[in-house]
Amino acid sequence: MEKLSIDELEKRFQAKIDADIKIEPNDWMPEAYRKTLIRQISQHAHSEIVGMLPEGNWITRAPSLKRKAVLLAKVQDEAGHGLYLYSAAETLGMDREQSIDDLHSGKAKYSSIFNYPTLTWADMGSIGWLVDGAAIMNQVPLCRCSYGPYARAMVRVCKEESFHQRQGFEIISTLANGTPEQKAMAQESLNRWWWPALMMFGPSDKDSTHSEQSMKWKIKRVSNDDLRQQFVDVTVPQAEMIGLTVPDKDLKWNEERGHYDFGVINWDEFNQVVQGNGPCNFERIEARKKAKENGMWVREAALAFAEKRKNKIDIKIKEI
Amino acid sequence: MSTKEWPLWEVFIRSKQGLSHKHVGSLRAADSEMAIENARDVYTRRLEGVSIWVVESKLIAASDPKDSDAFFEPAEDKIYRHPTFYDVPDGISHM
Ligand SMILES: [Fe+2]
Ligand SMILES: [Fe+2]
Numbered sequence: 382m383e384k385l386s387i388d389e390l391e392k393r394f395q396a397k398i399d400a401d402i403k404i405e406p407n408d409w410m411p412e413a414y415r416k417t418l419i420r421q422i423s424q425h426a427h428s429e430i431v432g433m434l435p436e437g438n439w440i441t442r443a444p445s446l447k448r449k450a451v452l453l454a455k456v457q458d459e460a461g462h463g464l465y466l467y468s469a470a471e472t473l474g475m476d477r478e479q480s481i482d483d484l485h486s487g488k489a490k491y492s493s494i495f496n497y498p499t500l501t502w503a504d505m506g507s508i509g510w511l512v513d514g515a516a517i518m519n520q521v522p523l524c525r526c527s528y529g530p531y532a533r534a535m536v537r538v539c540k541e542e543s544f545h546q547r548q549g550f551e552i553i554s555t556l557a558n559g560t561p562e563q564k565a566m567a568q569e570s571l572n573r574w575w576w577p578a579l580m581m582f583g584p585s586d587k588d589s590t591h592s593e594q595s596m597k598w599k600i601k602r603v604s605n606d607d608l609r610q611q612f613v614d615v616t617v618p619q620a621e622m623i624g625l626t627v628p629d630k631d632l633k634w635n636e637e638r639g640h641y642d643f644g645v646i647n648w649d650e651f652n653q654v655v656q657g658n659g660p661c662n663f664e665r666i667e668a669r670k671k672a673k674e675n676g677m678w679v680r681e682a683a684l685a686f687a688e689k690r691k692n693k694i695d696i697k698i699k700e701i
Numbered sequence: 702m703s704t705k706e707w708p709l710w711e712v713f714i715r716s717k718q719g720l721s722h723k724h725v726g727s728l729r730a731a732d733s734e735m736a737i738e739n740a741r742d743v744y745t746r747r748l749e750g751v752s753i754w755v756v757e758s759k760l761i762a763a764s765d766p767k768d769s770d771a772f773f774e775p776a777e778d779k780i781y782r783h784p785t786f787y788d789v790p791d792g793i794s795h796m
Contacts (some may be wrong), residue, residue: 408766457746464743468727471709477729478706534726541747683731684707690732 398599403529406472414598417591418528419473421600423480426466427491431484431665433459435499436508444502451548452505458541465534472530485670487657494581496659503556503570509549511571511578511616517542518612519582527599550619557623564624571620572628579643580651582609588648613641709758710736712743714750722754730755 385393390409397404404410433456440456443449467477483489494512499505520542523535556567583589583605595601603611613632620627631644653659707729713722725744730736736755744750764772780786789796 405766407763454746457742461743461746464728465726468709471727530726680707680731681705683735684705687732687735 395597398527398597401599403532404527405529413594414600415473417595417598418531418600419470419475419480421595422466422470422473422531423475423483424490424492426463426470426480427484427489428495429459429463429466431491431495431669432512433463434665434668435495435497435661436505438499439502439505442502443505448505448552455509455545455548458545462538462541465537466531469528469530469534473528481669481673485666485673487666490655492581493651493654493659494577495665496654496661497573497577498661500573501566501570503553503566504574506549506551506553506556506567507570507574509545509547510553510619511549511574512581513542513545513549514616515578515581515612517546518608522602522608525599525602531600553625554623557625567623568625571625575628576646576650577654579609579612579646582606582612584648584651585646610640613643617641707731707735710740710755711758711761712736712740713754713756714740714744715752716750718751722752725749727758 391411394404394410394414404414436452436456436459440449440452443452467480470480471477480489484491494515499508517539520535520539524532524539526532526535553567553570556563558564559567586592586604586606589605592601592604596604617627617632629644631642633642635642654662657663708731709727710730710733711727712725714725715722728736728739728743730739733755737753740753740755745753776782
């Protein structure tokens with residue numbers, strides 16, 4: 382094997398990416414590419430896991446057995462998404478346990494949308510419709526991400542997400558077509574979730590620190606602002622169709638651009654929530670820590686049992 | 702917090718009779734039995750499989766991507782292994 386300089390390796394790496402050749406786990410990659418991916422995939426995994434909490438809050442109070450079964454399946458899918466993603470991140474050498482501890486210590490981030498409370502049943506509708514809807518918009522381009530295991534995980538995730546969005550839309554449109562009280566509940570929920578959903582696409586392109594390099598590496602394929610615009614454009618007509626009003630007085634169709642113009646996002650609020658000062662940040666992390674601590678004995682017992690059984694088999698083999 | 706981890710397993714799924722098992726991802730489990738049960742819950746919630754294989758990740762031996770050019774090179778210049786290498790005269794059929 383000829384020995385290549387870092388410059389040459391980087392050039393070949395970028396040429397592969399430019400030619401749309403996927404990068405696989407043991408291929409050479411720049412350290413910064415590995416680090417960026419580990420950060421992004423583990424944040425994504427944490428978001429799926431923490432994202433189970435706001436909806437888990439309503440499983441026992443779902444209005445019917447059917448709604449309960451659907452919500453349970455939806456939340457279980459999110460657990461699956463978290464697991465696909467942790468295992469994708471592990472292919473890059475990420476230590477799963479360390480990464481979970483980083484989440485618990487506040488060092489690692491997760492999507493700030495999950496720091497808002499779920500106050501009414503209508504929020505199960507808003508989350509599926511808007512939060513999963515925004516997640517789909519973010520994730521569909523990631524199916525073409527340059528890193529093979531991440532792209533493959535995203536394909537699985539996207540297949541499952543469309544069920545999530547539809548079940549949410551069914552909940553919210555049922556309420557919107559219900560009694561005046563039910564409709565008011567749906568509207569009130571939309572009022573609370575609309576802006577946080579728009580913030581899910583991250584800072585505006587001009588303020589986004591990682592975007593340019595990530596686009597070059599094809600880790601990110603569409604810019605934050607373009608995705609946000611796409612989301613507004615498809616969601617506003619859906620709201621109109623079910624008779625709900627998007628809580629934005631500056632919202633209007635711009636004939637010339639062929640897009641909706643919309644109001645200014647409160648980035649102060651976004652930064653506050655990211656920094657840990659959202660309504661539920663503390664509660665979410667506490668719940669995750671408790672889950673790990675209270676489940677630890679199960680993990681230890683299962684390992685001890687497996688060890689014991691293995692020893693028994695080893696002894697039997699020796700006897701033969 | 703304790704960091705004693707369960708081993709990592711690679712999961713392979715046969716999506717239906719007649720097809721081979723295909724790698725779908727990995728997961729952590731204390732032993733093979735638990736790995737198969739977890740694989741069912743993580744990777745086949747929508748009937749994506751009729752059979753599951755799991756193997757501990759550390760037991761897999763793999764070719765080295767660094768050497769892959771040289772490693773696969775012997776097949777590169779043997780175009781005569783493909784049927785398109787041969788001229789079939791006009792008028793000859795069923796070949
Ligand atoms: Fe998800
Ligand atoms: Fe989802």
